[in-house]
Amino acid sequence: MKVLHVLYSRIYTGAEKVAAQIIKAFEGRVDMAYCSLECEEVWDILDGMGIRHYGVEELTPATLGRVIREYRPDVIHAHDMRTSFVAALCCGRIPLISHIHNNAYDARGLSAKSVAYLLAGFRAKHIFWVSNSAYEGYVFHRLFAKKSSVLYNIIDAKRIFAMRDSDEHTYDFDMIYLGRLTYQKDPQRLMRLSAALKARKPDIKVAVVGAGELEGEAKALCEELGLQDNVHFLGFQSNPIKMVADSKAMILTSRWEGTPMCALEAMALGTPVVSTPSDGMKDLIENGVDGYLSDEDAVLAEDILKIVEDPDHRELLSENAAKKFARINDEQKYNDTILACYRQWGGTQ
Known part of the structure; x- marks a missing residue:
């Protein structure tokens, strides 16, 4: 069996990590390939x-069609709504699996995106949703109830620990942000929160790992708030895992989420997560037990300072986070679910 994973991106973060992880999980059993927009940094990782x-300059029915004709997949696994729409236009008789990785704000009501995804939803043989909120958030979700299932993200823990151990550097950050600098992730809020932390702890050190269309705006706000000595923009990093492990806390300021891979990575490493209560994070974090959730910046700042300044409290949260991760990260069940879907629609070869 041959499976083509398709993504509409030039980055390597959440959905991209999921696709690569699935491919590696079935190495030697199922022939799989990865197709996205051209990006040398992503190619180096892969x-x-x-x-x-396979790389394309733009993902269109024509460019994806050429990849399909060359690779000749038995199943197309399209990640997120836009990709699924393009794949639906050119998949022909090849079974299409759609995989939705977040509760997209622009598909919760009548919009071009929500209407376009109708085509993908009708063409797809099955739709995986990363959380209940992602499924229920899509305005037309009831139309696809019989072909939908919730599949929470997992991570390859052995690979994460190996990545940590391969980095011999030591990092000294109080707080780390790992992800794209986009509207969804609200990096401006991250800067305002960092300013609130600096007011309480003038030497606070924050790592910002990632890039995106709001990077310039975030850096400008950082300078405006006088955070140049506190906030360190590190750009895209192919292996940020040791940074996460060495940081006292991870921060997420997202407007919406699925089940963030970075949060799972932090929990595996015992790094407490402090986050806005966005969608999948409410399923992942138990407030005050293994991390913190709040939609108030003042509360987020207070919670972060508890972690940063109290080693015993940090250790308790760390132990609880690692225990929860071990309980919820069922790699075998996840992989069995994926394989069963492939075999149902693509054959058993």
Whole structure:
């Protein structure tokens, strides 16, 4: 069996990590390939993982069609709504699996995106949703109830620990942000929160790992708030895992989420997560037990300071986070679910 994973991106973060992880999980059992927009940084990561990849300058029915004709997949696994729409236009008789990784704000009501995804939803043989909120958030979700299931993200824990151990550097950050700098992630709020923390702890050190269309705006606000000595913009990092492990806390300021891979990575490493209560995070974090959730910046700042300034409290949260991760991260069940879907629609070869 051959499966083509398709993504509409030039980055390597949440959905991209999920696709690569699935490919690696079935290495030697199912032939899989990765297709996305051209990006040398992503290709370097995939080459290091031994993953076959196809790049296109723009993802259109014509460009994806050429990849499909070359690779000849038995199943197309399209990640997120826009990709699923393009795949639906050119998949022909090839079974389409759609995988939705977040509760997209612009598909919760009548919009071009929600209407366009109707085509993908009708063409798809099955739809995986990363959380109940992602499924219920889509305005037309009831139309696809019989072909939908919730599949919470997991991570390859052994690989995460190996990535941590391969980095011999020591990092000294109080707080780390790991992700794209986009509207969804609200990096401006991250800057305002950092300013509130600096007012209480003048030497607070914050790592911002990632890039995106709001990077310039975030940096400008950082300078305006006088945070140049506190906030360190590190850009895209191919292996930020040791930074996460060495940080006292991870922060998420997202407007909406699915089940963030970075939060799972932090929990595996015992790094407490402090987050806005966005969608999948409410399923992942138990407030005050293994991390913190709040939609108030003052409360978020207070919670972060508890972690940063109280080693015993930090250790308790760390232990609880690691225990929860071990309980919820069922790699075998996840992989069995994916494989059963592939076999149902693509055959058993």
